[in-house]
Amino acid sequence: MSKGNQYWNGSNGNIWVNDSEWDKVKSFEVKMVIEWEDVPNGMTTDRVLLGYGYEGSFSYRKSDKNYNKAIDLLFAEYVAGRVPDVTIIGKAFNRATGKTQRIKVTNITFDELALQSWEEKSVGEVEMPFKASEVEILQ
Secondary structure, three states: OOHHHHOOOOOOEEEEEOOEEOOOEEEEEEEEEEEEEEEEEOOEEEEEEEEEEEEEEEEEEOOOOOOOHHHHHHHHHHHOOOOOOOOEEEEEEOOOOOOEEEEEEEEEEEOOOOOOOOOOOOOOEEEEEEEEEEEEEOO
């Protein structure tokens, strides 16, 4: 097997939002953000773990199939003062080796919602930043 086959690339990933696969996803990221406090210890400094949370984002290219997906999912709920129940499952994989990583993100809140955005001579994209309080490593 070629050594190049061991590397993962962004072309091999999918996300499902509330059990519906989203089309034309360009990127997905979720990370654990760890909160620390520095505490003096003589001439050095110790760090005390205070907590953690999760944040991330995904972006997708607009198509006729998905152009209103984010608005349909979130707009009416936020306007009504409700927080919608959103779950994202992300899957990254290496086609050459068959290795797969899946992650489930729940208790998601979105930081913003693009209602309309366009630019001449470019494919439309929607960026969806979010925060979450629960992540489960599935695979």
